[in-house]
Amino acid sequence: MKYVISTLGMLLVSGSLHAAARVAVVATQRSDPVRNLLDLTEAELGAEKDIQLLERSANDRILAEHELSLSGLVDVNKVVAAGKLLSLDLFAVVETDPSGKDALGLVVFDAGTGVRLWDAALPAGEAQKTAKAAAEDIRAAVRKRAAGWKNLRPVCLLGVRNADLQPEMNSFSQFVALLLERRLVNSEGVVVLERKRLEFVNQERALPTPAPEKELLASLLLIELEVKRAPQGHGLSAVAFVKDSKGKPLHQVSAEVKEARAADLAEPLVQGLGKYLHIAPAPPAEARGEANSFLREAQLMWNHQQLLQGLQAAESAEALDPASAENQALLAQYLLSYAVYLLDPQGMTMLSYGSGIPRRSVDSGTLKTSLELARRGVETRRNVLSRMQPRTRRALALDMGRNFSSRASLRHFLNRALFVDFPKSDAEVQNLLQSFREEVDRLLLDELDAWAEVAANSPVEPQELKGSRPDSVLSQYMWRIKEDQELFVWNSPNSAAYTSILTRIMQRWLEVSAKVNVNQYQLWHLTWFLQDMTPKLAAPAGVGEKPSAEEATQVLEVFQGMERHPHPLISLYGRAGQILVGLATRQLSPAEARQKFQAIQKLALDQIQNPPVQPADEFRVGGYKFLAFGLERLSSQVAGRLQLNLHNDPALYQRELAPIVEEFYAVCDFMLSRGELVEEVITTTLDYGGSSPAYGRKKLERIDRALALAGTPRCRLF
Structure with missing residues (x-):
């Protein structure tokens, strides 16, 4: 291969330059x-007389020696620096997805001046097809360069101004500018100088400037874009202001649309500028391919934690291909993440729990922007879910994976919002906060309803009954309820709102679970779910807090529904829950609560002896765990009610709490006498079975019996 040393001053000098472009x-x-x-692309270009390809091994070696890299985010100033080192005319950069499997776009730079000659998406599919398209784009860039500066019009898009739209529309405005820029750069007779490169060139103007750059600056047109509300507030309008290189106004082009569609707003601007520049604008790129290119850019920006730039790229991808679930998921992720960043720049790296955490004061404008972005992120996520058809188990699982990061961002936003002051005197902030909370509730309820719909129509498979994970759709539905519970707590302004949403969720769960055959439950998971949700229902205002009359009525309706449920284990927890609510509201005395629980305990022991559902042994384990759980909650609530955890009152203890403590040992004795051993019953008895020396001896006796039983063939260890 022939190597020719070139300098910046030899680049793009005229159309008469016949040397092959390096x-x-x-x-x-x-x-x-x-x-x-890359090999296939170079093979496509190998026979071109006007193109001399640089050997890639030399390219990599020289760049490595000078610690320059063109991978990842391409810096145009690095392109120029590398061009000097490699004596190049053009850099053709193939943009790929982060995995490196798919080529998404091609950008061709003039290596001497840094101007962009071409910028286009590449078609998906076979590598040969992609290589042919890349080669054709490179040929077009070479032809454009060969025309010389006298036949090229350099333009620089200085920026875009959001005149009077909400701040969350900034990324929309940026996308209009980006579409405009890409259409221009792929038009014959136009090259684009990036603003970053223009600033660098202006800083270096004190130094001797090569002829091409002098010519570049002399003929450069500057374009500023303004996006605002249309007259009378119906739709959007945009104005492109054209100036010469010294800032003198030359021309302006206007456009107006009724709906916020970036491509529709950009099109008349492109045509108007084309007419002014005396060029035929390039046709619009294929939307999906262009969207994939923006998607890749957004993913790359995420890796570099450049949230604002990534948000603009994600907006672009979604606008070009709104049917893509991947584009929607990434846009939701960016909107929510940037909203978190505005509340707290460190918000995506931590979650805070407990009291005593310092609160943050954020200015009103930033609060409004953050809430608007967060609401849009949630709305975007809801839009994807609403279009999911048909709703199947597989579709929901894929949706969960695709939106894992947006869910994490929502979780961080709700957590950081707990420690931010939203001024009650600012009506607009309060309205935005309320609107956001309502949208979050709708999203979470829609997601749970989707799982409920599938669970109600998906019978449990035989192999799922034997698994240790929540494999059945019903179990996955219950898992989602448990996971979302924390988000509902954070999103609720008070216990009344939280109680309302929680009881609504549980009523829906009762409706769905009642349709499942009682012999097809994963009982270990059902037990785990009931033990997690029962205390939350019984004390929606918090442990030790008395629920309001309205809250008590709502949760009692749920527990009464559980008592009527066809599955006996759910029914047991419903009965126990009503006792816990009665204690919390002072409607039941400790003695009345004990009496009611004794009846439930007798029922549970009878069912352990004669399981009413299958699989029998799994139900027995669930029954034992219910008794340990019920006695633990009852003893804790009675102790708290009587403040026995705060002061020592032996007489009160013997009268009110000791009878409950004795039931722990009675359940242990019942279990051990049957040759059965459930660890949770033993450990709960050790924790809550009293603290006197006499109780200590009782505990040791049960431990000895359990150990002796565990070593015999008679033992049924669960």
């Missing part, structure tokens, strides 16, 4: 599929 074809990833694509 081109380096590089990529933002170096995986095997990418290397194969």
Whole structure:
């Protein structure tokens, strides 16, 4: 290969330059599929007389020696620096997805000046097809460069101004500008100088400037874009202001649309500027391919934690291909993450729990922007869910995986919002906060309803009954309820709102679970779910707090529904829950609560002896765990009610609490006499079975009996 040393002053001098253009074809990833694509692209260009390809090994070696990299986010100033080192005319950069498997786009830079000659999405599919498209784009860039500066019009988009729209529309405005820029750069006779490169060139103007850059600056057109409400507030309008390189106004182009569609707003601007520049604008790119290119850019920005730039790219991807669930998921992730960042720059790296945590004061404007972004993120997520058809177990599982990061971002936003002051005197902030909370509730309820719908129509498979994970759809539905409970707590402004949403969820769960055959429950998971949700229902205002009359009525309706449920284990927890609510509201005395629980305990022991559902042994384990749980909750609530945890009153203890403590040992004795051993019954008895020396001896006796039983063939260890 022939090497010709070139300098910046030899680049783009005129259309009469006949020397072959020296081109380096590089990529933002170096995986095997990418290397194969580069090989195929170079093979397509190998016979071109006007193109001299740089050997890639030399390219990599020289860049490594000078600690320059063109992988990842391409810095145009690094392109120029690398171009000097490699004596290049053009850099063709293939952009790929983060995995390096798919090529998404191609950007061709003039290596001497840093102007963009071409910027287009690449078609998906076979590598050969992608390589042909990349080669054709490189040929187009070479032809454009060969025209010389006299036949090219350099433009620089200085920026876009959001005149009077809500701050969350900033990324929409940026996308309009991006579409405009891409249409121009792929038009014949136009090249684009990035603002970053223009600033760098202006800083270096005190130094001797090569002829191409002098010509570049002399003929450069500056474009500023303004996006605002249309007259009378119906729709959107945009104005592109054209100035010369010194800032003198030359021309302006306007556009107006009724709906916020970026492509529709950009199109008349492109046509108007094309007419002014005397060029035929490039046709719009294929939407899906262009969207994939923006998606990749957004993913790459996420890896570099450049949230604002990534949000703009994600907005672009979603606007071009709104049917893509991947685009919607990434946009929701960015909207929520940037909203978190505005509340607390460290908010995505931590979650805070407990009291005594310092509160943050955030200015009103930032609060409003953050809430608007967060609400849009939640709305975007809801839009995806609403379009999911058909709703199947597989579709929901894929949706969960796709939106894992957006769910994490929502969780962080709700957590950080707990420690931010939202001024009650600012009506707009309060309205936005309320609107956001309502949207979050709708999203979480929609997600749970989707799982409920599938669970109600998905019979449990035989193999799922033997598994140790929550494999059945019903179990996954219950898992989601448990996971979402924390989000509902954080999102609720008070215990009344939380109680209302929680009881609504549980009523829906009762409706769905009642349709499942009582012999097809994963009982270990059902027990775990009931033990988690029963205390939350019984004390929605918090442990030790008395629920209001309205709250008590709502939770009692749920527990009464549980008592009527066809599955006997759910019925037991419903009965116990009513006792706990009665204690919390002072409607039951400790003695009345004990008496009612004794009846439930007798029923549970009878059912352990004669299980009413299958599998029998799994039900027995669930029954034992219910008794340990019920006695523990009853003893804790009675002790708290009588403040026995705060002061020593032996007489009161013997009268009110000792009878409950004795029931722990009675359940242990019943279990051990049957040759059965459930660890949770033993450990709960050790924890709550009294603290006197006499109780200590009782505990040791049960431990000895359990150990002796565990070593015999008679033992049924669960």
